[in-house]
Amino acid sequence: MDPEERRRLVAEAVFRVVCRHGLEQTSLRNVAAEAGLAIGSVRHYFAGHTELMVFAMREMSARLIARLTAHADRLLDPSAPLTPDEQRETVVRMLAEMLPLDEERRTEVVVWLSFAAAARTRPELRAHADELYDGLLVLTTRILEGARRAGRLRPDSDIAVEARRLCALLDGLSLESAFHPGRLDADTMLAVLRAHLAALTPAAAS
Amino acid sequence: MDPEERRRLVAEAVFRVVCRHGLEQTSLRNVAAEAGLAIGSVRHYFAGHTELMVFAMREMSARLIARLTAHADRLLDPSAPLTPDEQRETVVRMLAEMLPLDEERRTEVVVWLSFAAAARTRPELRAHADELYDGLLVLTTRILEGARRAGRLRPDSDIAVEARRLCALLDGLSLESAFHPGRLDADTMLAVLRAHLAALTPAAAS
DNA sequence: TCCTTTATAGCACGGTCATGCTATTTTTAT
DNA sequence: ATAAAAATAGCATGACCGTGCTATAAAGGA
Structure with missing residues (x-):
């Protein structure tokens, strides 16, 4: 899958978590679970929590x-x-x-x-x-x-x-x-x- | 000291921490440090984190x-x-x-x-x-x-x-x-x- | 003085977190 | 078929957190 496409899918998981539970609950773990991925997979596309938030x-x-x-x-x-x-x-x-x-x-x-x-x-x-x-x-x-x-x-x-x-x-x-x-x-x-x-x-x- | 007075002093420490570092950094520890108290002292006046926030x-x-x-x-x-x-x-x-x-x-x-x-x-x-x-x-x-x-x-x-x-x-x-x-x-x-x-x-x- | 209440302080546990690192699987190119 | 690359998964560490619980100090009334 296109890397940019994957990044956008993860970002949409971020949006859902933020909307449902608030930004302070938007951890890599919660986002990964929402996206149906393992935490390591998310980290393959984003260097860290900060980069994910900025993206x-x-x-x-x-x-x-x-x-x-x-x-x-x-x-x-x-x-x-x-x-x-x-x-x-x-x-x-x-x-x-x-x-x-x-x-x-x-x-x-x-x-x-x-x-x-x-x-x-x-x-x-x-x-x-x-x-x-x-x-x-x-x-x-x-x-x-x-x-x-x-x-x-x-x-x-x-x-x-x-x-x-x-x-x-x-x-x-x-x-x-x-x-x-x-x-x-x-x-x-x-x-x-x-x-x-x-x-x-x-x-x-x- | 009047307990209500003490509670208000702690609340003002909450305000300072929220304004300076954001609500997600407003932990019992940070508030206690800002108020110049030990964490146990804060917990003597507030049953827990939630009660402090509500107050x-x-x-x-x-x-x-x-x-x-x-x-x-x-x-x-x-x-x-x-x-x-x-x-x-x-x-x-x-x-x-x-x-x-x-x-x-x-x-x-x-x-x-x-x-x-x-x-x-x-x-x-x-x-x-x-x-x-x-x-x-x-x-x-x-x-x-x-x-x-x-x-x-x-x-x-x-x-x-x-x-x-x-x-x-x-x-x-x-x-x-x-x-x-x-x-x-x-x-x-x-x-x-x-x-x-x-x-x-x-x-x-x- | 002694005892009870209140205030202050802090330890220890279990939980969540970001992150460095490694292992496994899948895909791709040759 | 095979080697390289990309993707997926997860472990281990150290940090911060709330909270149950205990210990020490201060204050107040008998």
């Missing part, structure tokens, strides 16, 4: 970024301009990609937040945590700049502040859904997101 | 709730009505109490998020995590209801949605400040909070 975090980061950029490319593609309604819907869908609206995405958010929390005290993870945070800030900034060019943003808005605000809202929804399961359903999250976006547009365009 | 989480929860209610009482006290400007400033200050604007509050947020994350997989902590979340939702709801009564809220606002949105914003700012230290300074956080509150009020009142 898993990179894998999750890549997965999230890929989904975001797919939407961003469609939205910002100048060769296939979208109608205003399509723009608005595409923006909602793209930002909704970051929300744990279904079980699969909820797992991803839980795993990602676990890694981001661990990165606070583990230097080898720090860069990857900040990378996604910076990417999200850049992405929201671009969306807001596009909205301003299209006249769909209140003229007195400070884009830098609004980008922070939108990021914080998305992160907050993710955090609450991840840490307080069952208290924030998908419909409510979407309603909050739509309310926020509606509040950003000028009253005349609503 | 520390309760202690932090109580501290946060106390600060919030102090501001809430002042704001909602009908015997000493505030001018609109005072109301607005009091609301900002109260909500800012939840933000990690200085080192002390940043430590509290880091510790609290660590516990909230751990509560996801540890049933004995779950109730305390949800308690503070529910309290924050109730508090923001009351604030928005008060603003609506005073005519300081856009009339088309859905208070339930707006309360969720405000909570998510506060949680998001806390999360980013805790997990990405140095990327979100106090001034920016306050600017985001003020922008959000300003966007909630009718255009005529701005």
Whole structure:
């Protein structure tokens, strides 16, 4: 089997263990058991526990970024301009990609937040945590700049502040859904997101 | 020495260890060393590791709730009505109490998020995590209801949605400040909070 | 003073962990 | 067929952990 494929299978076992039992239970033994492998087999693909964690975090980061950029490319593609309604819907869908609206995405958010929390005290993870945070800030900034060019943003808005605000809202929804399961359903999250976006547009365009 | 006093001193050692090295390093041994005690002494006041964690989480929860209610009482006290400007400033200050604007509050947020994350997989902590979340939702709801009564809220606002949105914003700012230290300074956080509150009020009142 | 209670301290056991190292099996290339 | 390489499996060590249990010191009341 392709080594990279094997590494990804192990990483997915990491995700399952993290989601079910937490990062502190994600030992080489538990991951190996989850993947149906012996501990020695896992260590054949990863030099040690740290390397496995870094790889898993990179894998999750890549997965999230890929989904975001797919939407961003469609939205910002100048060769296939979208109608205003399509723009608005595409923006909602793209930002909704970051929300744990279904079980699969909820797992991803839980795993990602676990890694981001661990990165606070583990230097080898720090860069990857900040990378996604910076990417999200850049992405929201671009969306807001596009909205301003299209006249769909209140003229007195400070884009830098609004980008922070939108990021914080998305992160907050993710955090609450991840840490307080069952208290924030998908419909409510979407309603909050739509309310926020509606509040950003000028009253005349609503 | 008063036993309760001793327990609180140990809890503060827990906070320091959690903030500096993370919850997974918060063992009885490390906490005892941080508190300048022998491990047996700590165990004289706490039956075991779980009881220590629950106590520390309760202690932090109580501290946060106390600060919030102090501001809430002042704001909602009908015997000493505030001018609109005072109301607005009091609301900002109260909500800012939840933000990690200085080192002390940043430590509290880091510790609290660590516990909230751990509560996801540890049933004995779950109730305390949800308690503070529910309290924050109730508090923001009351604030928005008060603003609506005073005519300081856009009339088309859905208070339930707006309360969720405000909570998510506060949680998001806390999360980013805790997990990405140095990327979100106090001034920016306050600017985001003020922008959000300003966007909630009718255009005529701005 | 003596005795009981409380506080402080620490040992020892069993468990989990990461990891260095080796053995066995399977695959691949020649 | 055979040698080399890759993959799988597992043992042994040392470290850290929670906890049951005991020992020593301090404090307080008779």
